[in-house]
Amino acid sequence: MNNLEENLIIYTELEPLIRQAGTGVLYLEPSSKVIYLVSEPIYDVTCSIIGSRDNKAAESLIVANFDASGSEISPYLINYDSCSEITIKRVKVDLNKRGRGGLFFKFSKRVTIEACSFTGYDPEIGHYRTDSSVLFASCQDVVIHDNVFFKNGGSTNNDEELNRCITIHDDNPNEPISNSYTITKNTFKEVNQGVVIQSRALEKCVISRNVFNQVVDNALYLLNVKAAEISHNHFSDSADEGIVISGWKTHKNTTTEFYGKFQVVNNYARNVAVKFLAINGDMAELYFIGNTVISHLGSAKERPAAIAWRRDREHSKVKVFIAERNTFNLDTAPANFDVFPFGDVGMLAFRDNKIILQELQKYQKLFSLNGMGNKKDGADYVEFTNNRIRHRLCGKRFDPESQFLRESYPLLPIRYLIINQADFPGRMPLVYPYLNWTPLVGQIF
16 A cells, blocks of 8 residues: 555544444445544444454455553453344455454344454553453354454463453353354464353354464363364464363262263364473363374473373263274473373273374373272273384384383272283383273173
8 A cells, every 4th residue: 555545544543434334244445445433332232233244355354453452351442242144245344453352242143243353452551361362252143254353462371461363251150151153273372372262051062174374372261061063174384282172060969960062073183392282171072083183393301292281180080981993203302291181081992093293202192081080990991902013214112111101109099901012112001000902892781
């Protein structure tokens, strides 16, 4: 854009146009012609907002024009309450290092955000933990598709800098109603947090075919969720955990019920610097299938785990955990880090995976089962079968004193331990009794 074109751009307030549109559709001009200013929060919005309808033109631009300073919940630029059939499309929302929230939806249904972009957050103006580009509180039937979230400030994962691209939660956590979210084909680049979700009502949630690149904190953070599918996403060069998940459990009389079913399927991750999949709490079922996890960070002091329980969460129980047909290509230094450190499981099946490791040093453990909440009961069933295990071509060979499974006292009771790994070059368990064949399920349960 040259100086003459810049001089021809019109700056206009967005709010009068929103009021004029009422419950209809507000069509905006491309940013080459008009820049729309929000000089104070706009509440009780009821219209859809559609940016430039010329696909060859620039998207329409909405810019924060007020300072959202302070440490309390921030006013958002555009606020919807109890609306339905709302579409936001081809709009760029720039917080302009002044605003702390872009779009806010409360008690709304059938909302679509498509082909938009969001940027411009800076915690130096002010900060609250739920500051977000887009926030949904107690909403249902939401589609977030083909958007770009980029260059949102917060260069560390310190509490005073955390901010989210997308937040989904309930206005009243004790009365959860959030449900039916589809988050697909979005790009998250150079942002602080990607998607943060907390709702015990959420049982329809698909997060698929998104790209997470250079995320400072968690890319996906799903706590107290009833069910979610996380599939075909791409994670790369991020400084913290890729996916953090938990369901919950309830106690009634002598019965414990577990909630939370997660399908983490066909994702690709490279150089996620802490954990790719982090367990943060109890859940009923976890299926980790067909994923590719690569770490080539080259550190001799620390390295990420592909799958691990978070610190102080080792006693969180996963009732059923299936990990199969994945590819792991992992750094393994230092030697006192177990490669796959599992926490509390009821049934674990780790099978048909391809495991390529930098090396295994003397006494280093490939697998461990830590933090079982009830040492008396232990695990019902643990299986390691048909995994292909080898070292990198440019790496060192496995030390013959490396260990397949950590054996620490007091030993965790495992009702059935199945290990069928003929090609492991290190030491197999010496204390744990195990079977080297896979019985039929009916023979066990």
